[in-house]
Amino acid sequence: MTRTQFKAKTATRLLLGAIFTVFGLNGFLHFIPQPPPTGLAAVFAGGLGASGYFFPLLKGTEVLVGLALLSNRFVPLALTVLAPIVVNIVAFHAFLAPSGVALPLVIVAMGVYLAYTERAVFAPLLRARSNDPVPQSARSGHASATA
Secondary structure, eight states, X not given: XXXXXXXXXXXXXXXXXXXXXHHHHHHHHOOXXXXXXXXXXXXXXXXXXXXXXXXXXXXXXXXXXXXXXXXXXXXXXXXXXXXXXXXXXXXXXXXXXXXGOHHHHHHHHHHHHHXXXXXXHHGGGGOSSOOSOOOGGGSXXXXXXXX
């Protein structure tokens, strides 16, 4: 990895970590005023809010993942946990609040870039079949050859 690539990866990781840390904390502390959603976005957000658990879970997860990215700890795990959150953020803005879709698309680009830089870690997850043989003792219906 060249020095420029390292700097780009670090800057992207820190920016993504800052975004999720700040917006996650905003879910608890409300220091960035957010206009209330309207239309179907309001109905959807109201339903999630009415559950009582969803937003604290989501915002708490965002803070933890953001801090992991900022501290450069468990980055592949953080990216894995963030993936479904980012998909839902993009879907929300694409279908319910299209005016705010720019930042989610930038977040997708940053996440994909960081996942690409960590591709060696993710490669085993993307294999169609496991290379590990099944031990004789784990095979169902067969007695062990030594028994």
